[in-house]
């Protein structure tokens with residue numbers, strides 16, 4: 444029976460346990476250059492020191508046009524490589540592996556753009572910036588940007604890359620009929636909406652070679668009117684499997700869905716006992732897809748994490764918000780303090796990311812201040 448604290452190998456990448464730090468836009472990088480700084484690196488190192496098996500640092504933008512928020516980490520040019528290399532070194536010191544998450548914001552852009560507009564599958568306006576439909580040349584350039592970014596991540600020493608294909612960023616926008624109104628070969632049927640994701644995946648694979656792990660995070664459902672639905676989810680995963688991805692992380696929701704159905708649903712909107720938000724999607728996946736599955740969303744107890752792995756629901760358990768509050772959570776559990784994570788899933792941690800202040804547990808900080816008074 445698979446166990447949480449056992450070593451596994453994912454296309455050559457050695458993982459000392461089955462816990463994954465799900466990508467978190469830290470909002471701590473240098474505001475203009477997107478380079479890693481000491482604060483960003485120490486943040487990553489703290490989670491690695493807390494004994495995570497796989498660290499997925501936040502969504503690194505692959506081009507200036509693909510940047511979403513202030514303080515976001517970049518992998519858009521060679522100047523970002525030395526900072527990323529220092530980050531990798533700090534994570535490796537504690538025996539964790541690293542997969543850098545690569546992203547393009549699409550229309551989900553909250554920083555000024557050199558062009559004066561965002562680029563997405565179709566004309567729309569999701570933020571202050573109008574979003575223009577990408578031309579075929581824009582698409583080809585963006586596919587190449589993802590491939591170049593993956594090569595930089597590898598040069599920096601990352602053990603893997605993860606494509607951000609969830610939560611209404613560009614890849615997810617192409618997948619979703621809610622955002623994608625195209626009438627050419629990139630819009631309409633699932634095959635057409637998946638074309639951009641598959642082009643990115645194949646270009647990244649060709650650039651890094653067959654022996655380098657390439658992962659992807661996907662939505663199982665957008666929870667949006669006319670969005671990507673769970674009916675398309677397994678067929679899409681099978682396409683990704685055939686195109687050569689090494690593992691899939693399953694999430695759901697978008698920044699434009701009812702907040703109750705965002706990737707990080709507040710406590711109370713799913714049954715209390717159900718820590719695993721995307722259980723149904725995982726069950727469907729297991730019936731048809733052979734690739735390793737990373738399951739994220741709502742895991743708060745060691746007991747549930749153990750159950751996910753031992754029952755075969757997923758191969759890896761990914762956690763985000765609890766590690767913002769308790770970077771040493773996995774170590775604490777392994778050492779026998781198996782109390783529930785103290786994260787209350789209040790989502791206040793999004794605030795300092797949006798403002799560019801840098802992520803931290805706002806609830807915990809408020810409590811500390813109250814205790815001081």
Ligand SMILES: Cc1cc2nc3c(=O)[nH]c(=O)nc-3n(C[C@H](O)[C@H](O)[C@H](O)COP(=O)(O)O)c2cc1C
Pocket residue numbers: 465466467468469501502544607609610660694706707739740741742761762763764765790792793796802
């Ligand atoms: C502050 C914050 C930033 C996030 N940034 C990212 C991101 O950059 N990329 C990503 O794929 N998901 C991101 N997420 C979503 C998480 O990775 C995760 O899917 C979600 O929080 C559910 O997991 P949890 O219940 O363990 O927190 C973010 C979540 C939070 C709270």
